[in-house]
Amino acid sequence: MGWVRAAGQRLRQRLRGAEVVREVCRQYPLLCCLLLVLGAATLLLNRYFHVLMILWSFVAGVVTFYCSLGPDSLLPNILFTIKYKPKQLELPELFPHGHSCAVCGKVKCKRHRPTLLLENYQPWLDLKVPSKVDASLSEVLELVLENFIYPWYRNITDDESSVDELRATLRFFASVLVRRIHKVDIPTVVTKKMLKAAMKHIEVIAKARQKVKNAEFLQQAALEEYGPELHVALRSRRDELHYLRKLTELLFPYILPPKSTECRSLALLIREILPGSVFLPSMDFLADPDTVNHLLLIFIDDSPPEKATEPTSSLVSFLQKFAEPRNKKPSVLKLELKEIRDQQDLLFRFMNFLKQEGAVHVLQFCLAVEEFNDRILRPELSDTEKMSLHEEVQKIYKTYCLDESIDKIRFDPFIVEEIQRIAEGPYMDVVKLQTMRCLFEAYEHVLSLLENVFTPMFCHSDEYFRHLLRGAESPTRNSKFNR
Numbered sequence: 001m002g003w004v005r006a007a008g009q010r011l012r013q014r015l016r017g018a019e020v021v022r023e024v025c026r027q028y029p030l031l032c033c034l035l036l037v038l039g040a041a042t043l044l045l046n047r048y049f050h051v052l053m054i055l056w057s058f059v060a061g062v063v064t065f066y067c068s069l070g071p072d073s074l075l076p077n078i079l080f081t082i083k084y085k086p087k088q089l090e091l092p093e094l095f096p097h098g099h100s101c102a103v104c105g106k107v108k109c110k111r112h113r114p115t116l117l118l119e120n121y122q123p124w125l126d127l128k129v130p131s132k133v134d135a136s137l138s139e140v141l142e143l144v145l146e147n148f149i150y151p152w153y154r155n156i157t158d159d160e161s162s163v164d165e166l167r168a169t170l171r172f173f174a175s176v177l178v179r180r181i182h183k184v185d186i187p188t189v190v191t192k193k194m195l196k197a198a199m200k201h202i203e204v205i206a207k208a209r210q211k212v213k214n215a216e217f218l219q220q221a222a223l224e225e226y227g228p229e230l231h232v233a234l235r236s237r238r239d240e241l242h243y244l245r246k247l248t249e250l251l252f253p254y255i256l257p258p259k260s261t262e263c264r265s266l267a268l269l270i271r272e273i274l275p276g277s278v279f280l281p282s283m284d285f286l287a288d289p290d291t292v293n294h295l296l297l298i299f300i301d302d303s304p305p306e307k308a309t310e311p312t313s314s315l316v317s318f319l320q321k322f323a324e325p326r327n328k329k330p331s332v333l334k335l336e337l338k339e340i341r342d343q344q345d346l347l348f349r350f351m352n353f354l355k356q357e358g359a360v361h362v363l364q365f366c367l368a369v370e371e372f373n374d375r376i377l378r379p380e381l382s383d384t385e386k387m388s389l390h391e392e393v394q395k396i397y398k399t400y401c402l403d404e405s406i407d408k409i410r411f412d413p414f415i416v417e418e419i420q421r422i423a424e425g426p427y428m429d430v431v432k433l434q435t436m437r438c439l440f441e442a443y444e445h446v447l448s449l450l451e452n453v454f455t456p457m458f459c460h461s462d463e464y465f466r467h468l469l470r471g472a473e474s475p476t477r478n479s480k481f482n483r
Contacts, residue, residue: 034059122453123175128315138322141170144277160327169270171323173255178318180254244275333468335459337451346467353463359454361407362446365400369443372396376433383427390427397423415442 038059042052149163208221223230233243248271252261261267285291340350354360372392375385400409401416418438422429433439458464 031063123179124171124318124320127175127178127318129318130313131316132313134316134319134321137174138319141167141174141319141322144170144273148273148277159329160325161329164325164327165266166269167323169256169260169266171319172257173270173274175318176255241275241280244279245271248274248279333459335455335464337447337455340455340458345470349463349467350458353458353461354454356463357454357457361400362409362449362454364407365396365409366443366446366450368392368396369439369446373439373443376430381431386430387427390423390430393419393430393433394423409442409446411442411445414438415445 038052038055042049042056045052145163145166149166153163204222204225205218208218208225211225212218212221223234226234233240249267252267252270256267256270335346340346351360351363354363372389375392376389378385381389397419399405399407401411401419402408415438418436419442422433422436
């Protein structure tokens with residue numbers, strides 16, 4: 001029976017080859033007739049082959065230029081051609097400093113590490129959505145947790161700290177997804193990708209209908225018609241889920257917080273949650289014929305939408321309520337900035353961490369302003385003290401406010417203008433900083449940066465864990481830990 005199966009496969013391959021030839025003849029009848037006539041003339045009039053070579057060269061040139069200069073190149077293009085690039089839509093950024101450094105605010109910062117971009121750690125900043133939309137999305141994510149996490153997690157522990165981390169990760173993923181959706185050029189996607197795929201699918205269905213008479217076998221005939229072009233996810237439900245898992249792993253660097261993939265347990269958990277409970281149901285819903293027809297009716301219908309009967313809901317921070325910690329017990333590993341500054345060894349570790357991140361000057365600014373405030377808030381200041389304080393203001397302005405400074409920290413424009421006015425004015429005006437709010441707001445901004453960005457980063461850093469393990473460190477353990 002083996003040779004019968006092999007013979008059947010060879011026959012099927014030959015039939016497919018004949019089908020390809022027939023399809024080419026159907027699409028290019030003039031060219032096929034010309035090639036057939038030239039081939040017959042070459043065989044019958046072989047003594048005039050040198051004359052027929054002129055015609056063969058002409059046909060070869062036409063085919064070559066068609067393949068290389070056509071709108072969709074059939075062969076690698078070896079000629080220089082100008083390709084049309086669709087104009088990028090100038091959409092407003094969701095964040096005022098969306099691609100800027102969290103420290104200096106520059107778009108292409110070369111001093112600080114790329115991981116200090118605000119969008120890499122807090123993509124939900126300034127992202128406001130209607131409260132009803134936020135509540136609906138929160139309800140969906142809560143159902144995901146209730147159906148896929150809590151049934152087995154509550155059998156292990158009642159501590160919500162791990163689920164809180166998962167909530168923060170899901171909020172990060174959803175925020176990144178919203179930001180990227182706003183950057184998509186919808187008309188280009190529809191015209192360049194969706195329409196081509198739809199026309200290809202319609203063509204395949206039309207061919208499949210010609211081959212089968214019973215509508216029950218239409219789906220299988222369509223899958224066979226795709227042949228090797230059939231997407232791997234369409235082979236079976238298992239292959240589809242496996243494909244989505246691999247796709248999720250490839251998306252990890254873009255949808256998860258930095259360094260989160262180093263936590264193997266979190267990466268595995270997200271890899272199982274997103275494909276099985278988010279991506280797969282979403283794809284099933286979008287692929288449903290009723291959904292497709294409903295979307296087509298929405299796009300085609302040009303009638304004006306119905307007037308809203310309810311007032312517009314207020315704008316709220318994106319998934320803020322969903323991501324609020326449920327765990328009431330404070331983490332023993334969590335640190336506050338005050339605790340770090342009160343312990344000399346911990347402060348030394350924190351400064352080493354800031355040096356690695358290229359942001360030690362953030363802490364230096366905080367300390368410099370504290371020292372400056374202690375001096376300027378004295379009741380009576382002599383001229384010598386005023387001159388010294390004025391020089392200190394000039395140093396702060398040149399070091400932390402000028403654009404050309406490598407230690408620049410991003411402040412609101414009015415803060416920079418007020419500090420500049422005092423720094424460039426007479427030294428007697430330095431006493432105005434006792435009542436002006438610019439320096440105090442700059443200090444609050446930097447303090448918030450240290451508490452909300454760098455302190456949580458430090459609590460997840462190697463420097464902090466070295467501090468925790470200092471009593472159990474040995475040369476062998478240290479070398480292994482460093483590796």
